[in-house]
Amino acid sequence: MRSAKDFFKPLAVGAPRPVTEVPARPSRVIHFFDPSNEKMAAKIPSMVGTVDVLLGNLEDAVKADKKVAAREGLVKIAKATDFGENTQLWTRVNALDSPWVLDDLVTLVTEIGDKLDVIMVPKVEGPEDIHYVDRLLAQLEARAGLQRPILVHAILETARGMANVEEICGASPRMQGLSLGPADLAADRRMKTTRVGGGHPGYLVRQDPPAGVDDAVHADRATYQQDLWHYTIARMVDACAMHGILPYYGPFGDIKDVVACEDQFRNAFLLGCVGTWSLHPVQIEIAKRVFSPSAEDVAHARRVVEAMGDGTGAVMLDGKMEDDASLKQCLVIVELAERLSRTDPELAQLYAAVPDGGADVADVAVSSGNEGSAQ
Numbered sequence: 001m002r003s004a005k006d007f008f009k010p011l012a013v014g015a016p017r018p019v020t021e022v023p024a025r026p027s028r029v030i031h032f033f034d035p036s037n038e039k040m041a042a043k044i045p046s047m048v049g050t051v052d053v054l055l056g057n058l059e060d061a062v063k064a065d066k067k068v069a070a071r072e073g074l075v076k077i078a079k080a081t082d083f084g085e086n087t088q089l090w091t092r093v094n095a096l097d098s099p100w101v102l103d104d105l106v107t108l109v110t111e112i113g114d115k116l117d118v119i120m121v122p123k124v125e126g127p128e129d130i131h132y133v134d135r136l137l138a139q140l141e142a143r144a145g146l147q148r149p150i151l152v153h154a155i156l157e158t159a160r161g162m163a164n165v166e167e168i169c170g171a172s173p174r175m176q177g178l179s180l181g182p183a184d185l186a187a188d189r190r191m192k193t194t195r196v197g198g199g200h201p202g203y204l205v206r207q208d209p210p211a212g213v214d215d216a217v218h219a220d221r222a223t224y225q226q227d228l229w230h231y232t233i234a235r236m237v238d239a240c241a242m243h244g245i246l247p248y249y250g251p252f253g254d255i256k257d258v259v260a261c262e263d264q265f266r267n268a269f270l271l272g273c274v275g276t277w278s279l280h281p282v283q284i285e286i287a288k289r290v291f292s293p294s295a296e297d298v299a300h301a302r303r304v305v306e307a308m309g310d311g312t313g314a315v316m317l318d319g320k321m322e323d324d325a326s327l328k329q330c331l332v333i334v335e336l337a338e339r340l341s342r343t344d345p346e347l348a349q350l351y352a353a354v355p356d357g358g359a360d361v362a363d364v365a366v367s368s369g370n371e372g373s374a375q
């Protein structure tokens, strides 16, 4: 067991000190590209500034005979590209049991470690996988003379990884976040789906037959498709919140179904995720829209903050009770809007245009206790 005092010491002589907080940079959209695909790679420099994260993918979706080309392609792109202040560079390396991952890590940290913000590790099964990567990265960072640590993001793609999710999140100060890997996870769990994320028409609940109807089989009864990923995402969100790291949805493979993609992203956003992946350019705007709070929600949250004054007690606003806890939810929205405004001028303009929350005195009534809190 590591002592708490040791947790923030570098794991190799000369490696940079671990971070104590995940840097607060927007990561609503993590855009995947295959660096071995020349057409795709050529587009990457012009995408800087249009997405929060550009991720050079080396793992699944890159053909086995293109693994080296993808690694070298990513090095070339990273060296030639200025990613600016607002776009991070991440990579997804090959799985820890694959023949490629050691060279992925050694090459990338040595060659472009100063440009890489986060390394995504697929198929993480437990804290031991993170410990392995943690020490190796420290050695490579020391050798490369890096001044800041590269962070680690784990993908949950196995039942064992899910069962160990809290330990994975707390395994290292390098942990930046978690994403859902719905395709591998479904296979590992023996779920009977064949898709990459999203729902399934067979996973549903059916309305009861109307009262007094004897023939339930032929009665007209509505069905409602359910979210296959609710439990998994909710567990991920709690594990991340507990350890101060960030949860993300993951891939939505039905590129043409932009409506269902938006729904799946929004479910994840509402449950607490901070971002998602885009696999195709068409998903970028969807992700940015969904993971930025709406102008209406920001306006409402500001009104509640204003109405709650010192933040204690309870008030009535538009017929609804607001108190310390609803204020905290509103502060999540307001703080997110403020953070996004600092790097996204369009959002800054949008949020500046909405009312600043001046709660109408007629709308606000002190319903209990602290009179000062309503003013």
Ligand SMILES: CC(C)(COP(=O)(O)OP(=O)(O)OC[C@H]1O[C@@H](n2cnc3c(N)ncnc32)[C@H](O)[C@@H]1OP(=O)(O)O)[C@@H](O)C(=O)NCCC(=O)NCCSC(=O)C[C@](C)(O)C(=O)O
Binding pocket: 031, 032, 033, 034, 039, 040, 043, 057, 060, 061, 155, 157, 180, 181, 182, 183, 184, 185, 196, 197, 250, 251, 255, 278, 279, 280, 281
């Ligand atoms: C789906 C594919 C094959 C359709 O690619 P396409 O070329 O057939 O599509 P298109 O509609 O014809 O493309 C239009 C244009 O956009 C370009 N384009 C297309 N995609 C991109 C992109 N990402 N970035 C930049 N440019 C892109 C493409 O090159 C083309 O350019 P053009 O107009 O000049 O001809 C392609 O989009 C693609 O390969 N996307 C990335 C797939 C990927 O990374 N998959 C792995 C992540 S999901 C996963 O691993 C699961 C997980 C977590 O492990 C688990 O659940 O277990």
Ligand SMILES: [Mg+2]
Binding pocket: 060, 122, 157, 181, 183, 184
């Ligand atoms: Mg996978």
